[in-house]
Amino acid sequence: MFGRKRKPEDFSAELRAHMALEADQLRAEGASESEAVRAARRGMGNLTTSEERFYERNRWMWLDQFGQDLRFALRQWYKSKGFTAVAVLTLALGIGANTAIFTLVNAIVLRSLPVANPAQIYRLGTGDNCCIVSGYQTNFSLYSYALYRALRDGTPEFEELAALQVQMAPLSVRRDGSPAPQVFSGQFVSGNYFRMWGVNAFVGRALTASDDTRDAAPAAIMSYRAWEQAYGRDPAVVGARFAIDGQPFTIAGIAPPGFYGDTLRADPPDFWLPLAAEPLLRGRNALLERADQHWLYAVGRLKPGGQPGAVEARVNVELKQWFEQNTGENFNRQRIDTQHITVSAAGSGMNDLKTAYAEALRILLAASGLVLLIACANIANLLLARGAASRVQASIRMALGAARGRVIRQTLTESLVLSLMGGAAGLAVAWGGARLLLAIAFRGSRYVPVDASPSPAVIAFALLVSVATGVLFGVVPAWLSSRLDPASALRGAGRSTGGSSTILQRSLVVIQAALSLVLLTGAGLLASSLGNLEHQRFGFDRTDRLIVRMQAAFNGYSPERLYQLFQQLSARLAALPGVRTAAFSLNTPMAGGNWSSGIYIEGHPLSATGETRDSSSWLRVSPHYFEAIGTRLVRGRAIDDRDTPSAPMVAVVNQAFARKFFPNQDAIGQRFGMNSFAHVHDYEIVGVVEDAKYSAAREAAWPTFFLSYLQMPPGCWNNSAMARSNYPRFLELHVARQTRNLEPLIRRTLAELDPNISVVGVLTFSDQLGNTFNRDRLIARLAELFGLVALLLACVGLYGVTAYSVASRTAEIGIRTALGATRPGVIAMILRGALAQIGCGLALIGCGLALGLPVSLWAGRILQSELFGIRGGDPVILGSAGSVLIGAALLAALVPARRATAIDPIQALRTE
Template sequence: MRLFRFLRRKSDLTEELESHLKMAIAERVARGQSPEEARRSALHEFGNVPMIADVTRNQWGWLRLEQWLQDVRYALRQLRKEPGFTLTVVITLALGIGANTAIFTLVQGILLRSLPVNEPSRLYRIGDKNDCCYYNNYQNDNGDFDIFSYDLYLHLKQAAPEFEQLAAVEAGGNGFSVRKGAEPARPMRSEYVSGNYFATLGVGAYVGRVLSENDDTPGAAPTLVLSYKTWQADFAGDPGIVGSTLYVQTHPFVVAGIAPPGFFGDRIISNPPDFWMPLASEPVLEGANSALKGTDELWLYPLGRVHPAANIQALQAKLSVALQQWLATRPTYADHGGAALIPRQHVVLAPAGGGIQRLQQQTGTGLRLMMILSTVVLLIACANIANLLLARCTARRADVAVRIALGASRFRVIREILTESVLLSLMGGAAGLAVAYAGSYAMLMLAFPAAKNMPVQALPSTAVLAFTFVVSVLTGIVFGTVPAWLASYAQPVDALRGVNRSTADRSSLPQRILIVFQVALSMVLLAGALLMTKSLHNLEHQNFGITTANRYVVSTDPKGVGYTVDRLPALYQQIEDRFAALPGMANVSLVRYIPLGGNMWGSCVIPQGHAAPGPKDPCFAAWDRASTRFLDSIGVPIVRGRNFSTQDTATSQQVVLVNQAFARHFFPNQDPIGKHFGVGSIQYSGAFEIAGVFADFKMTDPRGEVRPLFFRPLSQQFHGYKESDVDAAEKSSMYLNFIILDFAQAPADVETLTRRTLADIDPSLPVMHFSPYDAEVAGNFNQDRLLARLTSGFGALALILASVGLYGVMSYFVVRRTSEIGIRMALGAARSGVVAMMLRGALWQILVGLAIGIPAALIAGHFMASLLYGVKPYDPLAFFGAIVLLTICAVVAGFIPSRRAASIDPMKALRAD
């Protein structure tokens, strides 16, 4: 009786509502609850004590903190009462938010990250493109200069006092053999930098000191600075390494210091330098082949820190004028018609605070695409959550109606439901962080499988955590608002007559709209996934022109352990003989650069009898040096002439093998056999004779067309070069770094056998790298593979979410229309008719979703065009496959609840409410 005395004190309660509460308590007592338990349960079910107390509070009571805490506690109780619903929502949100957080982790680490240096906003690079690594003439048709010689760097440094410091860094990088004392040599990456490099960046040493201007002078003792990660990984963090001597390619270098933790250099790349050396040490390691001494050798990126008041546009124009003045003094650029191109040459000052844009340019398009696709997945997940919340709020309409009748305001009802929605989103976001960490790590491993000291971390940063929190809160607010708003319209009379008999259902239309929305977005993701998958298949299964099965690639470094050019022939012969004797070996060959390995030389080809080419004449051809059985070891046939043979000796005519593209380009409509050409200068145009033509294969770019290419035998060194730097480059080309092992049947322990064989030849020869040739080729497609797998994963996730969403909505409609279906069947409706009626509603939603999704997918395909290979953005098979797959899954998801509806017993249905 105390409950009803309390209720009668509320002037706005009706006798009908009193009766309803009495009935609720009586039902609970009949089920075995005590009167006190029944009273408390009824109050919680039909308004809760805090809700009833709202009637007596003033209109600003909702602002009080304790009410918000009450809402949170009540929301947690409600979620605990329905663990299945809570778990479903949290998992769905974890997948959606986790995918976005994982992608944002990479976006923040690669595209948005600033270098860990002093005032990165004042760092600028002269040049905005990635040209790598050595040039000696005009670079681009539009006159954009991006890579510079040492002399040109000094000229610009003198011409631009607007820079506080202007440093120079090597455009590429180097792989060197490094040895400490008597320890075996190990492969490491290095970067040449000017002496003011660390001062320009504002970076000090963690241990010891960094490089200085004094280290970068001729005759200075060779020094280097180790990266922190290399110091930890390769030297166990030994502080005694500072001041000790490391042997780089047999040359002694003193370790000046250790770079600070987190510093990985001036650019974000998958394999940052293990150490940095001053530019002055480049001639020590390269000898007469030094790029530093080459006046016109372009190989450096200038990187500077501008004064705070500097005008960037004015400085850019000033540097362009200085560039043109320098070019006018150089015969390489001014002769043979090149002077007319000088006025077009210019530079662009690019912000460098985020690192020299290399990995950013390579991955930027793909990362932005992934960010868009992961957002689409999140939207589909949120649509599912909104549908679940709509269904849940409709099921709780009686509860809400009683609360409103007890005096709760609509605002309080909306706020409580929104609190529940935000709590769910925060729980999903917390679970999403685990998904994000695992996803980020997996994506980094897929994109950069060979990375040693990858500067991008999978662990979410503070910015990523903030991003996840914001996404979670916004998700809860945006997709909880509509269900909360609709639930707040519940009428007290609904609580008295049973909501399931109400004819009005405000949530029906929003739920159908959300399903249409999910279908449309799923169509976009599925079409994108099929396009990327087909593109990857075309890339990986194209005809490269070479055979890689049962082939293995071994990289070594004879120069790094002190071999001189005159000792190389005996070493190469011993390698060929010893490896050829291994069981199952078909062919052994040596080559400077392997096909599809990522590196290559190039020169300007001048056929005998032709004039010197002008700056616009296409004279470039790639070239390589290889042993006699090289083409056999990669399965490339000779189509005309002959292969290299033992007759091609150091004293015989210099011969070359050219590919079909070379013959077509330089000797069109002619028989190239016996023709002569040279490289670099017209005075050498008769140096080489074409002995044979081999079938075209892709040497460097698996996406591009086959370009002119020629090979020279390792047995012939050209001694006719008059320039010392060209002659030094010729000697350097005699060092072959790769061994290709072609097995008829590879033994199980092939790597162990290879290392042992090489050690038997010379224990000091390091194995820099060993891998199956298939893996080397596959490495060209790491990012394509990542994009294809991610889009496929997103597409599959979208399909599952859309199917689950449709299934849930159809199941909900079956429950809502139980009475109607029972009446129809009682009046003689057939089961097939009920199934067809339910499926028609589902199919209309699917068709409307496809009508919206197909044009959206076409637009998305247009933006993906640059990432596709051998497939059109509007590929009919991809779109047809997406439509069929989505339709089948949607029909199955709709058929199951439709069949359940047809199995309803009419008598039970009529008694359901």
């Protein structure tokens, strides 16, 4: 097969040479010329059959035939440019939508971390704690530095066990010689952090264990993104001195492109700093040596052959031993046996974007799959509608001896060529679509962490979908072409075909109508849900309000210094043009997090172990805070200028707090405390405000109490976590309408007042809320787009079938017109047929819901989890979706119906 081959022409010439020699021999023996030629031909057999066998034996026939089919398909589609353009565009939308969604699924859900051998990476813990906790966690996910070291030294199964700070920390960074600092995010990590990941520096070197010691010169690693965007990839950055939160650091190296650490998130670290440098930046508020403060994740690389189960058993022994040796005020020995650690795989990263978007992407992938099914039904319908000529061609082939399988293969090849062209165009749609999706999903973010460029997995997915699509919409026309009787097909050439073809066309329209109704209903539900989310009562005012996020190094500031600073800050900001009220707080509404704590309420019983059963969110605020954000005071008074460090400590609670802890009492005048029962009398409730949502828009407001930013129980200034809660991070401004260009004035005012204060960003309350709903907006907008595309495709399909019906009934319509049928009567006849098909689609959906198909129930449960303020079976949405579908169907069928009224009876009868 792979050697030197004889050409078919040479073989034919050889056969004819043998035949000529045989004829010469017969003539020499006395036969006449004609008899000699006839006898020689009889002796040689059927030359055509021999030549065909020689041709087939010397090549891969299936490949040769495929080449023929491919060339024929390309010629066919080139001749029908209009049809080809419509079909390719339809397929590009369907395949492109699926590929765009899969691009995000692959990047967010399926892809592993960009590190060496991610399958060896395991995490100690499973939870997603966001903050700093004390005491017990039951299922441990956070660790103090002391506990991390004990686990690291006691688990030889790990090649490396690294520690990393849970929360990103905003850093004020200034390069030597630069006039002003910039705000970046940073993360404290252990010295073996980069070695554990198996990641080397792109430029310079990574952190090492020698950097993570108290005596080491402060060093930091900069992310590639920060190096590129902020410093233009200046090679002199490596080795340069930077002031980070006022302390000198040397940039040891640049992390490689694409490395973002342990978690795919919208705010990855810009700098990685050694854990040993944490006390340098935080001063007396440092957590490094606090054994009771759990603020680190622990992630490690198992040695080859290491078993997670064996590691889990060992670390749990180490955990209990550590607790036995380190019990203190906040530890209860009776609970030591309930503490445990779960070892979990971490090669794909810790949950963040994956948790937030996995379910949404699954829903969108299912919706885009429905769009593709509608597109397939549409293309199949168009192929059936134009199939009369192709069926005649197939009949001629079969009459000439072509096998049924050969005809099916030829027709499927045409479909595959069409789908592959659509897939190629779909890749371009997916490339642009994925970027549009990312723009919606990360609106307001300073960084988009997902790369939407087509990867090999994405291209393979697009190819697989294209092939499957070609088979799906091509199998019905191929089957119809192969089952025709050649004689009857040739006798009916040029006439329209009915029967199976017509039934299938109408069935496909029914399927398109049913799937379109599903998508339109889903789009309506999700759009209504988004509207309910965005326009609910949040408990604060969104109009004419600004949020300023600050980063400040307040380490070492006394309560008196802070009081003076923020008094001046409030006065200076309130004096700016257009500012009505200025306040500040630890957190701000819907900023993505809040502090919570166990509380001890005067008169409430304790548990058998002496611990509190109560907990609440809490927030430190300045005077005028509720006025600045527009939260209504219900009873009593708010935090005001009377609440100084030397005044009695007070609290304001929200209505949820009052309902939960004082259901049959007046909350004002009640007392409570935090941290231990000894503080139960610390705070007196002096006011009640309306409920406001601070973290979860889909949930009721959490019980929350508000404290003055300066009032703390004695001794708490020496507690790092409590002291840090005194450092406000947000300014809230109520401004006059039409106020513009405040941001430069705010920045200049803060810099003049205290150089330690940097502005991270300024945005409106409306933008803050808008960013909160990026995920919901992405689902709703795409559902609306898919519903619109599905409706358009269904209408195109209905138009095609109706136009085909008009063409096939030309004679009938002509006769009816000749016998006196009126123009409105003809239109009504055509529209009745079209609406009957749409009605079948609506009935199909209704029957599916009534019978409770498992797929419908499963889809309904998934969608219900995404809805807010509306049920999945809302009759208004369902009725509206059906009405839209019927209205669009009428418009699609009206054009060919009007055309039918213009048929000339005499001309119609002549064509028949």
